[in-house]
Amino acid sequence: xxxxxxxxxxxxxxxxxxxxxxxxxxxxxxxxxxxxxxxxxxxxxxxxxxxxxxxxxxxxxxxxxxxxxxxxxxxxxxxxxxxxxxxxxxxxxxxxxxxxxxxxxxxxxxxxxxxxxxxxxxxxxxxxxxxxxxxxxxxxxxxxxxxxxxxxxxxxxxxxxxxxxxxxxxxxxxxxxxxxxxxxxxxxxxxxxxxxxxxxxxxxxxxxxxxxxxxxxxxxxxxxxxxxxxx
Amino acid sequence: xxxxxxxxxxxxxxxxxxxxxxxxxxxxxxxxxxxxxxxxxxxxxxxxxxxxxxxxxxxxxxxxxxxxxxxxxxxxxxxxxxxxxxxxxxxxxxxxxxxxxxxxxxxxxxxxxxxxxxxxxx
Numbered sequence: 405x406x407x408x409x410x411x412x413x414x415x416x417x418x419x420x421x422x423x424x425x426x427x428x429x430x431x432x433x434x435x436x437x438x439x440x441x442x443x444x445x446x447x448x449x450x451x452x453x454x455x456x457x458x459x460x461x462x463x464x465x466x467x468x469x470x471x472x473x474x475x476x477x478x479x480x481x482x483x484x485x486x487x488x489x490x491x492x493x494x495x496x497x498x499x500x501x502x503x504x505x506x507x508x509x510x511x512x513x514x515x516x517x518x519x520x521x522x523x524x525x526x527x528x529x530x531x532x533x534x535x536x537x538x539x540x541x542x543x544x545x546x547x548x549x550x551x552x553x554x555x556x557x558x559x560x561x562x563x564x565x566x567x568x569x570x571x572x573x574x575x576x577x578x579x580x581x582x583x584x585x586x587x588x589x590x591x592x593x594x595x596x597x598x599x600x601x602x603x604x605x606x607x608x609x610x611x612x613x614x615x616x617x618x619x620x621x622x623x624x625x626x627x628x629x630x631x632x633x634x635x
Numbered sequence: 636x637x638x639x640x641x642x643x644x645x646x647x648x649x650x651x652x653x654x655x656x657x658x659x660x661x662x663x664x665x666x667x668x669x670x671x672x673x674x675x676x677x678x679x680x681x682x683x684x685x686x687x688x689x690x691x692x693x694x695x696x697x698x699x700x701x702x703x704x705x706x707x708x709x710x711x712x713x714x715x716x717x718x719x720x721x722x723x724x725x726x727x728x729x730x731x732x733x734x735x736x737x738x739x740x741x742x743x744x745x746x747x748x749x750x751x752x753x754x755x756x757x
Binding site: 427 | 708
């Protein structure tokens with residue numbers, strides 16, 4: 405039992421390291437090769453845990469090998485378009501000029517149900533509103549709506565709105581995030597004055613967002629770190 | 636770029652470790668088979684140093700077992716461990732030479748299983 409326990413800890417740390425080495429990707433945005441590596445990592449990692457007769461190295465070596473190969477392939481994909489096409493394929497246009505490309509659908513083995521489900525995940529419920537739809541190499545579908553179906557923007561009604569960055573998180577659970585104030589062009593004196601005007605101390609702030617102007621959002625903590633209600 | 640370098644270093648390390656494990660197992664097996672051969676010679680020549688040879692074998696067996704079980708998954712190791720512990724009792728019977736031969740063959744097989752022959756890779 406102790407062996408299994410220790411192996412579980414080691415493999416957990418190794419998997420975390422591997423995921424970090426491979427880089428940040430959402431599960432739904434993995435390329436085929438990355439998807440394969442992720443699935444295989446999880447399967448291989450369980451082998452030395454399930455069977456303590458298997459040396460730990462029999463799990464670690466293939467895991468680390470897959471990760472290294474994945475990193476190399478990612479680098480090669482970045483450098484060579486043909487390599488990228490070989491490993492990841494290329495996006496396919498499935499709706500063009502408002503017309504459904506049935507041949508591409510057949511090539512992709514995309515059924516009507518698959519198409520409609522993919523469109524619905526993009527909040528499209530009427531296929532006639534789609535100008536262009538592309539099936540990405542990750543399997544996700546990207547949709548460009550017809551002009552008449554696109555959401556109205558301030559530009560459409562000749563309303564000028566200045567460009568601005570979104571609000572940033574400045575305080576997280578009572579702690580100031582490094583670089584956040586500098587990013588907004590503010591300093592700690594400004595932060596103190598804002599907190600004072602809101603009648604809170606830094607330790608009472610659950611989170612604070614701001615776009616650098618007077619617009620701030622400051623929910624207070626309800627629970628202290630021990631889980632008890634704050635007074 | 637840092638990620639690529641880290642992956643490259645890790646990859647080279649993996650190659651070194653894998654090859655190193657095979658080399659270590661080879662070296663340990665070679666030493667074990669040498670000691671077994673010495674024991675066989677003593678048995679065949681009815682020499683007085685047979686006890687000493689068997690003690691040497693029993694002593695080296697621990698090291699071999701630890702190394703081999705760390706590097707391989709072989710069901711033979713436990714059987715071999717049981718056989719090594721019975722060697723002294725076989726001294727007076729006629730089975731000692733046969734048992735030593737069997738031990739050597741199994742140790743060589745364990746090493747051979749780890750060598751990447753095409754038929755074992757595919």
